[in-house]
Amino acid sequence: MGAKMSGMAVTEECKEKFMELKKKKTYRYIIFKIDEKVQQIVVDKAGAPTEDYDAFAACLPESDCRYGVFDFDFTTPDNCRKSKIFFIAWSPDTSRVKSKMMYSSSKDKFKRELDGVHYELQATDPTEMDLDVIKGRAS
Amino acid sequence: MYGGDEVSAIVLDLGSHSCKAGYAGEDAPKAVLPSLVGTMDPMYLPQEPEQPAKMGVDGDNNNAVDPKTGKPVEAAAKKSTRKLYTGVQAMGYRRDHMEVVPALKDGLINDWEVVESIWDHTLRERLMIDPKEHPMLLAEPSFNTPQHREKIVELMFEKYQIPALFLAKNAVLTSFASGRATSLVVDCGGGSTTVAAVHDGYVLQKAIVRSPIGGEFLTDCMLKALEGRGIAIRPRYSFKRKEVRPGEFELTNVDFPNTTESYRRYIQRAIAADVKESVCRVPDGLFEESSYANIPTTPYELPDGQTIEVGADRFKIPDLMFNPALVQTIPGMEKFTTEAGASVKGLPQMVIESINKCDVDIRRELFSSILLAGGTAAMQQMKERLEKDLIEEAPQAARVKVLASGNAIERRFSVWIGGSILASLGSFQQMWLSKSEFEEHGASYVHRKCP
Numbered sequence: 323m324g325a326k327m328s329g330m331a332v333t334e335e336c337k338e339k340f341m342e343l344k345k346k347k348t349y350r351y352i353i354f355k356i357d358e359k360v361q362q363i364v365v366d367k368a369g370a371p372t373e374d375y376d377a378f379a380a381c382l383p384e385s386d387c388r389y390g391v392f393d394f395d396f397t398t399p400d401n402c403r404k405s406k407i408f409f410i411a412w413s414p415d416t417s418r419v420k421s422k423m424m425y426s427s428s429k430d431k432f433k434r435e436l437d438g439v440h441y442e443l444q445a446t447d448p449t450e451m452d453l454d455v456i457k458g459r460a461s
Numbered sequence: 462m463y464g465g466d467e468v469s470a471i472v473l474d475l476g477s478h479s480c481k482a483g484y485a486g487e488d489a490p491k492a493v494l495p496s497l498v499g500t501m502d503p504m505y506l507p508q509e510p511e512q513p514a515k516m517g518v519d520g521d522n523n524n525a526v527d528p529k530t531g532k533p534v535e536a537a538a539k540k541s542t543r544k545l546y547t548g549v550q551a552m553g554y555r556r557d558h559m560e561v562v563p564a565l566k567d568g569l570i571n572d573w574e575v576v577e578s579i580w581d582h583t584l585r586e587r588l589m590i591d592p593k594e595h596p597m598l599l600a601e602p603s604f605n606t607p608q609h610r611e612k613i614v615e616l617m618f619e620k621y622q623i624p625a626l627f628l629a630k631n632a633v634l635t636s637f638a639s640g641r642a643t644s645l646v647v648d649c650g651g652g653s654t655t656v657a658a659v660h661d662g663y664v665l666q667k668a669i670v671r672s673p674i675g676g677e678f679l680t681d682c683m684l685k686a687l688e689g690r691g692i693a694i695r696p697r698y699s700f701k702r703k704e705v706r707p708g709e710f711e712l713t714n715v716d717f718p719n720t721t722e723s724y725r726r727y728i729q730r731a732i733a734a735d736v737k738e739s740v741c742r743v744p745d746g747l748f749e750e751s752s753y754a755n756i757p758t759t760p761y762e763l764p765d766g767q768t769i770e771v772g773a774d775r776f777k778i779p780d781l782m783f784n785p786a787l788v789q790t791i792p793g794m795e796k797f798t799t800e801a802g803a804s805v806k807g808l809p810q811m812v813i814e815s816i817n818k819c820d821v822d823i824r825r826e827l828f829s830s831i832l833l834a835g836g837t838a839a840m841q842q843m844k845e846r847l848e849k850d851l852i853e854e855a856p857q858a859a860r861v862k863v864l865a866s867g868n869a870i871e872r873r874f875s876v877w878i879g880g881s882i883l884a885s886l887g888s889f890q891q892m893w894l895s896k897s898e899f900e901e902h903g904a905s906y907v908h909r910k911c912p
């Protein structure tokens with residue numbers, strides 16, 4: 323049962339790209355946005371595997387909301403290579419209330435469409451999602 | 462499914478202190494009125510000619526009979542014959558024997574007749590709409606009971622004939638409006654303060670922490686503190702003011718012995734609330750009598766023209782939110798802590814208690830998304846103080862962040878604003894519980910549609 327507050331549709335492209343990121347590592351990250359006119363969540367941008375976390379963070383607008391997934395590769399202290407998928411709900415304080423409401427009320431429904439997210443975080447300013455936060459959660 | 466995007470929805474937030482109402486999509490409620498009404502027992506109403514006297518002169522209700530059937534009047538039927546006066550204007554006029562009755566008790570609807578009267582007045586007199594034409598989003602307390610929810614649904618569909626409805630929890634609306642599906646909402650309202658954790662858009666019921674210390678309690682304390690200093694808070698109806706020489710006034714007392722105690726208190730509290738809202742400011746740290754003894758005072762002019770000076774109380778009254786034990790120092794309020802039980806905690810303790818009742822996994826996130834809302838949160842320095850106290854008391858690893866809108870109006874109406882925006886979103890329109898669904902499945906369907 324999802325939080326029944328939003329009937330926002332999710333395009334097939336969102337699910338397909340996410341599966342490619344998860345299964346084939348075709349992308350380092352994907353940024354999703356809500357297209358208000360058609361009431362759909364669509365892919366805003368997908369970043370190549372060579373891109374890093376800073377590139378991902380730089381794609382998030384300063385004063386509008388987005389959802390993002392990031393595939394975080396790291397090495398554990400005992401030299402094990404690991405990969406964890408993060409879901410980030412980006413909602414800066416300066417964005418419009420309407421935008422905040424759309425993204426927060428549709429988040430639960432959307433996240434359920436993305437099967438395989440390991441960690442989730444919400445951020446309202448860059449410090450809440452900086453690389454140290456990601457590292458801290460993954461370890 | 463209801464295709465509700467053609468006409469604008471109405472958003473109603475009936476709180477313990479005030480009812481906020483307006484159109485979905487707007488920035489602020491159009492109508493804000495008290496969640497109280499004036500009531501008059503029928504025995505004080507002028508007899509209508511076709512209705513013979515129903516009661517003895519001594520007002521012995523037990524012998525009352527219905528004039529048409531001749532049967533004894535049941536308690537419930539008698540109750541519904543009382544006359545209600547709703548809205549600021551009707552209540553502003555003093556009437557002999559008029560009592561003041563609240564709609565809510567302990568945060569839940571207590572008197573349905575009063576509630577209906579408030580809704581009627583709001584929809585028809587203030588918004589001037591026909592409820593049959595508008596879907597209605599109602600904000601509800603996070604701890605609302607299933608029985609209350611079903612009764613609201615029945616009333617809305619059966620009495621008001623609305624086309625569609627949605628019930629949304631206060632804390633969820635505040636949380637979404639700040640862009641968070643997960644947060645800890647600290648709602649400092651009128652009758653109480655509620656701390657509720659919202660996770661993925663749901664209120665975690667087991668983590669709700671409540672206290673009777675809200676804005677109304679602070680108002681009472683302000684009133685007692687002023688009275689304790691020998692200041693008389695005189696209701697406007699209790700004196701006449703005449704200008705004897707330019708700028709010089711003379712007051713004469715006017716005595717209305719049949720004014721009820723509840724009405725007198727209602728008017729006095731309105732004055733004390735204005736004093737509170739005008740002068741109070743949350744102190745940076747724990748209030749101590751000695752350090753505030755010599756602070757500069759702030760003047761306030763009462764309705765009778767006397768100017769009072771408010772000093773330490775400016776800081777002491779708001780500090781009660783953080784430090785309820787201070788109530789012991791307010792004359793006439795000493796009994797409060799014993800009556801309410803020793804369990805009354807200050808805001809920081811309530812926050813920590815609520816977070817500790819949540820899963821370990823989400824505690825960190827809650828500490829960094831504490832949202833301050835409600836009318837009492839409009840007090841200056843409230844956010845800063847809560848954050849400071851929490852940083853001292855929270856576990857070391859926690860990163861504490863308290864958020865509140867910079868704008869006092871937005872803090873005060875965060876629940877209503879959340880409802881307003883939610884109900885106006887295109888993505889929300891298919892979420893309404895429609896009249897036909899209600900007719901098909903009954904009122905309990907609301908628990909499925911609006912969890």
Ligand SMILES: Nc1ncnc2c1ncn2[C@@H]1O[C@H](COP(=O)(O)OP(=O)(O)O)[C@@H](O)[C@H]1O
Pocket residue numbers: 475476477478479480496649650651652653675676677680734737738739741834835836837838839840869873
């Ligand atoms: N600027 C202010 N300073 C202090 N208290 C305020 C201010 N504005 C409103 N309040 C108080 O807020 C309370 C009402 O808050 P509200 O959230 O509307 O209550 P409820 O939801 O319980 O009806 C009242 O006690 C009122 O005195």
